[in-house]
Amino acid sequence: MITDLRTRLGRLVFERVAGADGPRHRERIHNTPGERWFADDRPIRAVHADSSMFVGGLRALLLQSLHPLAMAGVAGHSGYRGDPWGRLQRTSYFLAVTTFGLASDADEAVARVRAVHQRVRGKAPDGRPYAASDPHLLKWVHVAEIDSFLATYQRYGTAPLDQAGRDGYVADTARVARALGVLDPPESEAELRSQLEEFRPELEGTAEARATARFLLLRPPLPLVARPPYAVLAAASVASLPGWARRPLRLPHLPLTEATAVRMAGEGVVRTIRWITTPPPGAQVA
Structure with a gap:
C-alpha cells in the first residue's frame, strides 16, 4: 500500500512539473543514446536532479523579480499568472534537456528560447525600454x-558540493548561458558572487x-491539500x-525561526519529495 501511494504521489508531482508530455520527454532525454553536453559525473547533473530545485526555483523567481526591466518582461509576456503551470513545465523541460538530454535536442531547445526572446520587448512602467534578448538582462536572469x-x-x-564542485557547477551552467546569448557568464563561485554584487545597484x-512575491508565496494556484507543503517550500x-x-520585497526576516523550524520543515518536505519522486526498486517508470 505504501509503495502504491508513493508511486501515485510521484506521478502526480511529475505530471504537475513536466506536463502531459513528461513521460515521453523523460524517455527521450534519459534513454536515447547519443552525445550530451555534460558527462554523467558533472556537478550540474547532481544539482539539477535534486529535489532542492523546488526551493531553488521559487528563490530564483523572487530574486529575478528585483530587476525592474526583467520583471517588466516577465509581467508583460510570460503568462506566469494566467498559466503558471505551463511556464513551470516549459522551464523544467529546458533544464532537463540541456542538463541530461541529447546535444542536438539541447541545441533545438536553446534555439526555441532565443527565438522567443527576440519577440519579447517593450517598455517598463518607468518608461525604459527592455528586450529579453539583451545580454545584460540575460546575465541577470542567469546569475x-x-x-x-x-x-x-x-x-x-x-550531497553538498565542495569548492571544486561549486566552481564546476558554475562553469557547467556557463555553457548553457553562452548558448542563450549571455556574454562573459561566471565560471566559478567567486565570479558568480562578484557578478551578483555588480547588479545590486540596478x-x-x-x-x-512585490505583487509577484505575494502571488508566488501566498496565492499559488494549488488544491488545498498541496498548500501546507508548498507553504514550507515558500x-x-x-x-x-x-x-x-x-527588504525590497518586504519579506520577513526571523533568524531564530528560520534557523530551526523553517530549516527542519524544509528538509522534511524536500526529503519527502525526493522519496516520492524516486521510483521504488523494481517499479515501472511511466
Whole structure:
C-alpha cells in the first residue's frame, strides 16, 4: 500500500512539473543514446536532479523579480499568472534537456528560447525600454537562477558540493548561458558572487515585484491539500535569500525561526519529495 501511494504521489508531482508530455520527454532525454553536453559525473547533473530545485526555483523567481526591466518582461509576456503551470513545465523541460538530454535536442531547445526572446520587448512602467534578448538582462536572469539553485542545493541537497564542485557547477551552467546569448557568464563561485554584487545597484522592489512575491508565496494556484507543503517550500525559499533581497520585497526576516523550524520543515518536505519522486526498486517508470 505504501509503495502504491508513493508511486501515485510521484506521478502526480511529475505530471504537475513536466506536463502531459513528461513521460515521453523523460524517455527521450534519459534513454536515447547519443552525445550530451555534460558527462554523467558533472556537478550540474547532481544539482539539477535534486529535489532542492523546488526551493531553488521559487528563490530564483523572487530574486529575478528585483530587476525592474526583467520583471517588466516577465509581467508583460510570460503568462506566469494566467498559466503558471505551463511556464513551470516549459522551464523544467529546458533544464532537463540541456542538463541530461541529447546535444542536438539541447541545441533545438536553446534555439526555441532565443527565438522567443527576440519577440519579447517593450517598455517598463518607468518608461525604459527592455528586450529579453539583451545580454545584460540575460546575465541577470542567469546569475540569479544559478545562485539560487546552488544555494538551496548546498542547504537541502543530498550531497553538498565542495569548492571544486561549486566552481564546476558554475562553469557547467556557463555553457548553457553562452548558448542563450549571455556574454562573459561566471565560471566559478567567486565570479558568480562578484557578478551578483555588480547588479545590486540596478535592483529594486517595484510594485510588480512585490505583487509577484505575494502571488508566488501566498496565492499559488494549488488544491488545498498541496498548500501546507508548498507553504514550507515558500518559507524555505525566503529563508535562503540574503537580507538585501528580502527588504525590497518586504519579506520577513526571523533568524531564530528560520534557523530551526523553517530549516527542519524544509528538509522534511524536500526529503519527502525526493522519496516520492524516486521510483521504488523494481517499479515501472511511466
